[in-house]
Amino acid sequence: MTASPLQGHGRRNDELVGTANKPRQVISWGLWDAGNSSFHALIVTFVFAVYLVNTVGENITGPFAASTWLAWSMAVGGIIIAVLAPVTGQRSDATGRRKRTLAFLTIGTVVCMFGMFFVRNSDAPFTVNLGFTEFQVEFYYFWLGLILLALAAAFSELANVPYYAMLRQVSRPESIGRISGFAWSLGYFGGIFLLLFSFFGFISGDGETRGFFGLSTDEGFNVRMVVIMAAVWFAVLAVPLFLTIPELPPDPRAPKRASIKQSYAKVFRDVKTLYREDRRTVLFLLAQGVFRDGLSGVFAFGAILAVTVYGITESDVLLFGAAANIVAGIGAVSAGFFDDKFGPKAVIATGLTAMIAAGVVLLFAEGPMMFWIFGLVLTFWVGPIQSASRTFLVRLTPPGLEGQMFGLYLMVGRAVSFLTPALFGLFVWLFAGDRYGILGIILVLAAGLALLLAVKKPDQLGVGVAR
Template sequence: MNAVPAAAGDTPRQRASRKEIFGWAMFDFANQAFTLLIITVVFGELFTTVIVGDRGDGYRLANLLWSLALAVSYLMVVVTGPLCGAVMDYHAAKKRFLFVSYLATVGATAMLYFVEPGFVVLGLLLIVVSNYAYSMGESFIAAFLPDLGPPEDMGKISGFGWSLGYVGGLFAAGFTLLVLGEATEDNFERIRWVGPFAAGFFLVAAIPTFLWVKERGTPQPPGKSYHQIAWERVATTLHELRHFRDLGIFLVSLLFSMAGVYIIIAFAFIYGAQVIGWDEAIRNIMFIIVQITAAAGALGFGFIQDRIGTKLTYLLTLALWVAAIFAIWATPEVTAFLNVRLGLEWEAQHLFLVVGCLAGLSLGSSQSASRAWWDSSRRPARRPSSSVSGGWPTSSPVSSALSAWGCCRRWLACRPPSCCAPHCSSSQS
């Protein structure tokens, strides 16, 4: 990394109190109820299979609309994120911005209760609003990480947050899957409560964050408009990136790698239902496996990162993801091959459980490693300004938007029944 002279008055960061670190990590614990229950596990499947449903096209329209809603929400983050980040830093108002995004996520998520079969437009609007607010909150909470400890602790602190998040997801989604049941039309009156439950879980579990995490920074004197603040931030970013070329390379890597990760997050359980054809028991087991292995990956690789370095750890997590994605794609074919060669009678869903272990480990480790690498770069001796430091939160929604738009184009390109089975039609799997 190219060294930049330290600014006057820079002092080594001290580790925050355990209570403050725990309060910060509780936001990860809380918001996993949204990303898992709404985006990954329950509502995504409910939206595609029940609210929109199979209209004789193998769920092509349903998958297209789901991808489009996610793409729009992430593009909104890309457009407004830099402005909000600039204003937030200028006024030293991270907690206020975080609180607004938190309330917006909770409110829009709770209203998903009113989305009934056929209420497609309402469902799309609420997903766009809730996922936009959630994604902005992810950016805002990440901005607190550099204040919580020195660079040598970034891996452990980030890993602790992610691992606690997966524990929260295990509690939230475990309750939903066991108590509310399957995302089916017959069970709709029970499963529609997934929105209010996710909102309530997020609302209560995030309270320690706002009680214990401190607002640091000094507000700048008034006199500039939001437009001026945003443009000055863009100009500063372009200027300072010349001194941080390695961070620019990292952002490009993050852009493409996280695009693949977000496809897995948004469509893993939809893929399991439409392509693998798993039953409810296997789906529940898969969820538990992914949460446990993701928590272990986030925490374990956090310690590994602080020992072997951020770059090598990040590259290892990308290698894990390549193996995991290939295994996900090849599951049906590998199952058939093993059955023929070894005389087994396995179903694809059984082998998919093994693949889930690798995917969970990859998920937890890569997200923790990328966040910690970015924030460890903000050490006092060679710290980019807040404008450059906003690259990780901005790059993530760009990746998400690209992945969702790629899925949109995939669904548009498919023309049943001639499109490639089984990826577009559950009936062909």
């Protein structure tokens, strides 16, 4: 296999590859992942979004429910991500501002999270005090929450572009799998710690005060303090990365002041070149978009299936979620060794095969015990597959183009993110039962596996290892 037709930035590979003797950088890079987990675990999945819909938006009037508005706001955030991700990566690569871009997007996420503290459970309009005057705005807390959540989701997801691109900077070809898996596992373990700490510290119990800290529930104060804790957690854990990992030099051939239009034009030219001369990378980008959408479906619909099909009580769903994240983290860190030894394609293919088999068993299984066993088998492989996906792309990418390629990585994922929800809903409707939604997840995972098997393994390319 010849080198990719896309040329890097005229930089030597050793300028872009980290040294094996810098564990500080590896740990710092992984801590950012652990910090970012606060947004996904506490804001999007378990705490703030639930509070926003079920409490703040409880009395929303009009033709659309609060949950519908939430889904639409997140869809708008997804469109922003799909549009901006490729050009964000391309510009950060060319200008040598990868770390600066990550800092801006991290700060944007944290600021939005702090802003969520002001989303009260109240029907009153805002009162804005400018120091010299005070006035009311006919703009209510639910809408503020939606805007902040959509913006934070866009900032957080776009931040993954320069963050993933740094993987080559903190690793060598022989250790990239272990380092990626280590960081991914820190994200899972960080999320678990935050979930348990927020539940017992701020949320558990009944009455007007909750949790170990005895916080008031008035206007959602205890939940809003969870958001503050999550924002502080992310801000603190993000700092070491910016202190230990150096910025890349700019591309000496790139325009000094490239416009947004020029940046988009370069992305489109490179995509056309990829399709014409290096379809392996294009096929992998499509494959990962499909199977990662299936992985998302496992977590998105797992709690629903646990309660409606397998008899898991609602109070035990959080317990299963904690266990699922723990095994996914263990899977990610352990599979990193196999990634380095056998290559990322072997890890992804093995994981997808195991998940499809577990899904088939669950399609016919009954009872909580079977769900616990095979549900955890499913979630065990989510971490390894996600981690190996980014190492696969790094091994395919010429030095200096990591940001642009991970921008395309996220864009393709967003473009096909309708597959699992659509097929899940279709099979539930066709067979009149939630159980049959599993067929939709299985089909998406199988389609991703079929596409992956058609992709040749990464070769040396001066980048990765021959596997």
